[in-house]
Amino acid sequence: MLQGTLNRLVNAAILLVAVLVLNFTLIHIAPGDPVEAIVGEMGGATPEMIAQMRAQYGLDQPFIVQIGTYLGNVLTGDLGMSTYYSRPVTGLIAERIGATLLLVVTALLVALILGTVLGVFSARKRRSVLSHLVTVIALAGFSAPVFWVGIMLILLLSVSIPLLPISGMTSSSADLTGIAHVLDVLHHLVLPALTLATIYLAFYSRLSRASMLEVLGSDYIRTARAKGLPQRMVIYKHALRNAILPVVTFAGLQFGQLISGAVLVETVFAWPGLGTLAFESILRRDTPTLLGILFFSSMMVVVMNLLTDVVYRLVDPRIQAR
Known part of the structure; x- marks a missing residue:
C-alpha cells in the first residue's frame, strides 16, 4: 500500500x-x-x-x-508577481482561497448529502411520486446553465421575496464581529452555494439512485432479507455502503469542476473568491495571476483524486490491501 x-x-x-x-x-x-x-x-x-x-x-x-x-x-513556491496588482500571486490566491473553498465545500456537501438521500429514497420506492420527482429535478438540473439558475434564484429569493442578499460576502454597511459576522457570511453564502449545488445535486441523486437499484438487486441483499434482517439495516448498513462508492468517487473527481464552475457563480454574485479573481485576470491580461490560479486549481484536483483513493479504500475493505 x-x-x-x-x-x-x-x-x-x-x-x-x-x-x-x-x-x-x-x-x-x-x-x-x-x-x-x-x-x-x-x-x-x-x-x-x-x-x-x-x-x-x-x-x-x-x-x-x-x-x-x-x-x-x-x-520554489514563487508564482510570480501580478502585472495588474503589482503583488505576489501567492498572496492574492491566499486572500481569495478561503472564500472559494467555503463556497465550493458547502455546495459539494449540500449536493452530496441531499442528492444521496433523495437517490436512496427514490430507489426504495421506485414507482412513487418522489421517484418521478427526483427524475424531473435531475433533468432540470442537468439542463439549466449555472448562471441562469443563479439569476432565477436572485429574482425569486432576493427581488420578488427579499430574503437573501444579492451579492458580496458580507454586508458593507455593517461592521460586524464574532458570531454576528459568521451569521452574516452564512446569510450571503446561501444563494451562491445553492446555485452551485443545484447541478451537482441532480447528478448525485441520479447516480445514487441507479447505484442503489443495482445493489438492491444483488444476491447478498436478498440473502440478508431472507435472514429476516430489518429493512432499515438492509438498506443503510448493507446496501448503502456499497451503493455510495461511485458517489464518493465522482465527488472527488468533480471537486475540480466545482472550482471551475465557481467562476461563473462568483461572477454572478460578486463573491470575492478565486473565480472572480480569475475572471478579472482574463480581462486585464494578468498572465502570472491567471497561471497561478490554474496551477492551484490543478493541484486541488490532483490532491482530491489522491484523497478520493484513500477514502475509497476506507469505505470498501475489499481493496484496502491492493
Whole structure:
C-alpha cells in the first residue's frame, strides 16, 4: 500500500509539471500582450518604459527560457508577481482561497448529502411520486446553465421575496464581529452555494439512485432479507455502503469542476473568491495571476483524486490491501 501511494505521488508530480507546461504554452500563444494591457491602464508609455517592463517580467526572453524560469520559480513556491496588482500571486490566491473553498465545500456537501438521500429514497420506492420527482429535478438540473439558475434564484429569493442578499460576502454597511459576522457570511453564502449545488445535486441523486437499484438487486441483499434482517439495516448498513462508492468517487473527481464552475457563480454574485479573481485576470491580461490560479486549481484536483483513493479504500475493505 505504501509503494502504491508513492507511485501515485510521483505520477501526481509529473502530471502537475505537464499541466504547468501546457497552461504556460496556451497562454503564451493566446492573442494579446500583458505589457500592452498595463500600458493601456497607465494611459500610455514611452518605448523605453515598455522595453523595461518587458524585461522586468521576462517577456523579452525566448519562450524556452521563459518556461524554464517559470517552472524553476514554481518549484520554489514563487508564482510570480501580478502585472495588474503589482503583488505576489501567492498572496492574492491566499486572500481569495478561503472564500472559494467555503463556497465550493458547502455546495459539494449540500449536493452530496441531499442528492444521496433523495437517490436512496427514490430507489426504495421506485414507482412513487418522489421517484418521478427526483427524475424531473435531475433533468432540470442537468439542463439549466449555472448562471441562469443563479439569476432565477436572485429574482425569486432576493427581488420578488427579499430574503437573501444579492451579492458580496458580507454586508458593507455593517461592521460586524464574532458570531454576528459568521451569521452574516452564512446569510450571503446561501444563494451562491445553492446555485452551485443545484447541478451537482441532480447528478448525485441520479447516480445514487441507479447505484442503489443495482445493489438492491444483488444476491447478498436478498440473502440478508431472507435472514429476516430489518429493512432499515438492509438498506443503510448493507446496501448503502456499497451503493455510495461511485458517489464518493465522482465527488472527488468533480471537486475540480466545482472550482471551475465557481467562476461563473462568483461572477454572478460578486463573491470575492478565486473565480472572480480569475475572471478579472482574463480581462486585464494578468498572465502570472491567471497561471497561478490554474496551477492551484490543478493541484486541488490532483490532491482530491489522491484523497478520493484513500477514502475509497476506507469505505470498501475489499481493496484496502491492493
